[in-house]
Amino acid sequence: MANDVSAGSTTTTILGRLALGVTLLAFGLGYTEVINGVTANDSVTLAHYVGGVALFVAGLLALRDRDTATGTAYCALGALWFTWAVSAGNQVSGNGAGLFLLLFALVALTLTLAGGDVLGQGTYGLFFVSLVLLAIARFADNGGLAKVGGWFAVAAGAVAWYAATAALAHWPTELPRRAAGRGVTATG
Helix, strand or coil: CECCCCCCCCHHHHHHHHHHHHHHHHHHHHHHCCCCCCCHHHHHHHHHHHHHHHHHHHHHHHHHCCCHHHHHHHHHHHHHHHHHHHHCCCCCCHHHHHHHHHHHHHHHHHHHHCCCCHHHHHHHHHHHHHHHHHHHHHHHCCHHHHHHHHHHHHHHHHHHHHHHHHHHHCCCCECCCCCCCCCCCCCC
16 A cells, blocks of 8 residues: 555644544444434534534634645534534424535535545545435434434544544555556466
């Protein structure tokens, strides 16, 4: 595997991926309810400060460094987490909550399609699927589907965490590519 491929070459990218990873893990594990007595509402404080404030600040720092893609991603995701955290506990209809999740799924889709490295696209793509599933679960009042959406958020968080850790620890960030024609022999 190649070690020289950057999983995030700047401090703000690494910080942002750690903040996003931890927030997604807490949020997703809460929806899966795999830990007895822990729900998504238990991740509100972490989502407010780490996912909201820290991620938004990392985005501003990236924009200051003229890293438009990272800055845009982290500012938008910071706004998502901050809004989710401050609105938690408010009386919102299931359809209203579903619409909120669906609109931010579009943001995650934009980030996925915008390109970047494989780990970043993987994180945003998994988060997109999570948000769509959670939105549908809210529209349909389906707890089972919400748990599946939670698992996608856990997977997205794990990928974001790995991307940050890989950048710091100089771990591999992409699979080796086989040269065309290697490993295939012709018989005849």
